[in-house]
Amino acid sequence: MQDSSPKAVTAALIIVGNEILSGRTQDTNLKHLAERLGAIGISLVEARVIPDKADVITDTVRALSARVDYLFTTGGIGPTHDDITADCVAAAFGRAIDIHPEARARLEAHYATSEHELNEARLRMARIPDGASLIDNPVSVAPGFRLENVFVMAGVPRIMAAMLDGVLPTLKGGARVESVTIRCDLPEGTAAEGLRHVAADHPAVDIGSYPKYGSGGFRLSIVVRGVDSAAVEDAARAVEKLVQDLGAAAERFDPAAG
Amino acid sequence: MQDSSPKAVTAALIIVGNEILSGRTQDTNLKHLAERLGAIGISLVEARVIPDKADVITDTVRALSARVDYLFTTGGIGPTHDDITADCVAAAFGRAIDIHPEARARLEAHYATSEHELNEARLRMARIPDGASLIDNPVSVAPGFRLENVFVMAGVPRIMAAMLDGVLPTLKGGARVESVTIRCDLPEGTAAEGLRHVAADHPAVDIGSYPKYGSGGFRLSIVVRGVDSAAVEDAARAVEKLVQDLGAAAERFDPAAG
Numbered sequence: 428m429q430d431s432s433p434k435a436v437t438a439a440l441i442i443v444g445n446e447i448l449s450g451r452t453q454d455t456n457l458k459h460l461a462e463r464l465g466a467i468g469i470s471l472v473e474a475r476v477i478p479d480k481a482d483v484i485t486d487t488v489r490a491l492s493a494r495v496d497y498l499f500t501t502g503g504i505g506p507t508h509d510d511i512t513a514d515c516v517a518a519a520f521g522r523a524i525d526i527h528p529e530a531r532a533r534l535e536a537h538y539a540t541s542e543h544e545l546n547e548a549r550l551r552m553a554r555i556p557d558g559a560s561l562i563d564n565p566v567s568v569a570p571g572f573r574l575e576n577v578f579v580m581a582g583v584p585r586i587m588a589a590m591l592d593g594v595l596p597t598l599k600g601g602a603r604v605e606s607v608t609i610r611c612d613l614p615e616g617t618a619a620e621g622l623r624h625v626a627a628d629h630p631a632v633d634i635g636s637y638p639k640y641g642s643g644g645f646r647l648s649i650v651v652r653g654v655d656s657a658a659v660e661d662a663a664r665a666v667e668k669l670v671q672d673l674g675a676a677a678e679r680f681d682p683a684a685g
Numbered sequence: 686m687q688d689s690s691p692k693a694v695t696a697a698l699i700i701v702g703n704e705i706l707s708g709r710t711q712d713t714n715l716k717h718l719a720e721r722l723g724a725i726g727i728s729l730v731e732a733r734v735i736p737d738k739a740d741v742i743t744d745t746v747r748a749l750s751a752r753v754d755y756l757f758t759t760g761g762i763g764p765t766h767d768d769i770t771a772d773c774v775a776a777a778f779g780r781a782i783d784i785h786p787e788a789r790a791r792l793e794a795h796y797a798t799s800e801h802e803l804n805e806a807r808l809r810m811a812r813i814p815d816g817a818s819l820i821d822n823p824v825s826v827a828p829g830f831r832l833e834n835v836f837v838m839a840g841v842p843r844i845m846a847a848m849l850d851g852v853l854p855t856l857k858g859g860a861r862v863e864s865v866t867i868r869c870d871l872p873e874g875t876a877a878e879g880l881r882h883v884a885a886d887h888p889a890v891d892i893g894s895y896p897k898y899g900s901g902g903f904r905l906s907i908v909v910r911g912v913d914s915a916a917v918e919d920a921a922r923a924v925e926k927l928v929q930d931l932g933a934a935a936e937r938f939d940p941a942a943g
Contacts, residue, residue, distance in 0.1 A: 450719030
């Protein structure tokens with residue numbers, strides 16, 4: 428992969444959850460986050476799935492937060508004994524953690540009109556590290572938070588998505604990555620040699636090829652990505668010409684977001 | 686998470702792919718691998734999604750292979766210029782890499798009866814690090830390989846699954862993790878305090894609770910996991926009693942694999 432631009436804005440994701448690592452639950456937050464960040468010019472450069480273990484969470488937050496512009500975490504901020512992400516993020520930055528008055532007020536207001544009570548377990552969800560700002564949770568009230576460059580969000584996809592909606596306008600985006608996809612029914616090995624030359628001739632873009640195996644055999648998507656839209660267009664035309672020279676039809680897709 | 690057992694066998698997964706990090710493609714290999722490994726007592730303890738960048742792949746392979754019993758990689762072993770996983774794994778172990786006679790023979794036999802030719806690009810798929818053993822690919826012939834404790838597999842899910850079928854019988858499994866899931870319609874915050882006590886009273890198992898948000902509000906799955914089936918059963922009964930004491934019905938599921 429070429430580095431897209433000196434102004435690239437980078438992000439990483441930590442998925443906290445034994446349930447993902449055991450195969451019990453299929454993660455979908457990574458794809459959602461990647462698409463939403465990509466649309467504002469922020470590149471997800473790494474994601475890690477880690478267990479609900481305090482030392483692993485703390486070490487991973489510390490390592491990745493130093494390496495990217497924005498770090499996101501999903502999972503581990505509910506009311507139960509295995510929800511330890513907030514404490515671990517506090518520890519990663521050497522901050523104290525305690526009940527946050529505004530978070531508590533939101534939970535109190537919510538449970539005042541609920542059939543359920545704000546018990547000790549639920550009040551844990553108001554524990555926020557010193558100096559963090561809250562991330563709104565329009566689905567189930569208990570907030571996430573931002574500490575330094577780390578955004579701590581829920582793991583339930585609907586809540587994560589709602590929290591992210593609130594976070595995105597606060598981020599400083601970068602040069603948006605444009606993308607063009609060219610589909611054809613060439614086998615990847617037939618296109619590979621030509622693609623290597625197209626890639627060498629167009630160093631300002633990334634060219635990836637993704638075969639998909641279906642009932643009719645392989646179908647190939649060739650994806651051209653880059654921040655310079657003229658360079659992307661040039662390379663996309665070179666790919667189309669290659670596909671046609673190899674005797675196949677080239678279908679082009681310009682998705683809204685790269 | 687408690688450490689399940691001194692005999693725990695561990696694994697990690699490296700997902701190589703810009704297409705996953707850009708949100709273009711939803712990964713499903715992690716869940717499949719986790720389920721198949723779990724069934725033979727191997728715990729997936731970490732997964733990382735990384736870009737098609739040589740230094741990142743090499744460093745990540747080196748770091749994770751030292752930390753777990755088995756390391757798996759998916760993606761980056763096709764015929765194109767961005768397929769660099771084999772070279773990076775060779776580099777991680779300081780091995781040379783060249784065309785492997787048996788891998789070449791398999792490709793030659795396949796393309797002899799194909800409408801396509803074994804061109805230079807396709808022959809790259811026979812490049813295998815010195816000392817590696819081949820992993821069969823019953824779908825599209827080009828093999829994966831095992832080098833030391835690293836299993837290098839394709840990213841296309843159907844090919845990955847076929848390669849894994851061949852790999853699994855060669856692994857030394859550990860104590861199988863038993864799991865019982867108890868479902869109820871309690872809010873997580875209502876069950877949390879009781880679950881904390883059940884978890885404290887049953888240190889030999891892991892207890893996780895997973896709310897799912899649907900049209901009827903939250904529904905809670907409480908999962909008890911451990912290698913000692915008697916301890917799992919004891920804890921599961923304590924969870925069922927807790928749910929009933931809180932005035933809800935407890936539905937139990939014993940999936941085939943934890």
